[in-house]
Amino acid sequence: MFNKKTISLVLGSGGARGYAHIGVIEELLKHGYEIKSISGSSMGALIGALYACGKLDMFKEWVLRLDLLDVAKLIDFSFSGTGIIQGDKVFRVIEEILGDIMIEDLPIPFTAVATDFIKQKEVWIQKGKLIDAIRASIAIPTVFTPKKIGERYLIDGGVLNPLPIAPTVADDTESTIAVDLCANVSKEYELHIPKREREKESGMQEMFFEMTQKAQELFAKEKKSTFDEMGMFDIMGRTIDIMQNAVKECRMAGYSPDIIIGIPNDACGFYEFNRAYEMIELGRIIARERLQIKRD
Secondary structure: OOOOOEEEEEEOOOHHHHHHHHHHHHHHHHOOOEEEEEEEEOHHHHHHHHHHOOOHHHHHHHHHHOOHHHHHHHOOEOOOOOEEEOOHHHHHHHHHHHOOOEHHHOOOOEEEEEEEOOOOEEEEEOOOEHHHHHHHHOOOOEEEOOEEEOOEEEEEHHHOOOOOOHHHOOOOOOEEEEEEEEEOOOOOOOOOOOHHHHHHHHHHHHHHHHHOHHHHHHHOOOOOOOHHHOOHHHHHHHHHHHHHHHHHHHHHOOOOOOEEEEEEOOOOOOOOOOOHHHHHHHHHHHHHHHHHHHHO
């Protein structure tokens, strides 16, 4: 019987699949787990930070009600050459949700993992402005422009540590639960997606097709049947997944969590940020299944 209730929660990177973290957290709380610390990379850092400051429900409501016009307004293309999207618009909204809060003022310990682009080193951000830590950890290479903090240019934490267990090793908790967004899972899950959500997904892709070729490639479906059908961002997204899987396996050899909740790496494309509803539901379903197996 697995009844350890105080946990360290590790939230991995994986692009749009990161919405699944929301469903996982909701299911953990439903089962009576108390989250005492959080470590996250990329989308894991964003979702973890939102939970740590009590704003996850607000964020969830926001992403679920976004319509086509809202999404179009959030895209600010960068002309610097260091990333396709500047990211200022979307992070202004996230900052409005979070508020002006420092990491050291959060009610639970929080670590955002980023990568020092110049020195090629993993960086644990455990103090300073929360929004800056998130912005650095989520700076997906070539998509979001890097975040400069002090003299360091920081990019996505998933580059060097896609499942950052190490920051939680010294925690005074009963167990560690890690959410892996790049799991090699063959099982298929049936999800009931309301008609309005399916229409929203379809409409968003049509809109981006009409905007620019860059935007179409960025947000279109990545599940192409042959290599010849793939675009630049299909290849880039899959390359990131391959890289993160290899790095994750090496890291896991040193630090192993008590429970791994694995989200299939083909659940959605790395850049399909229009699929929040189904990724949240998938996270909830897989967490419920995994926790039940552990209890049995």
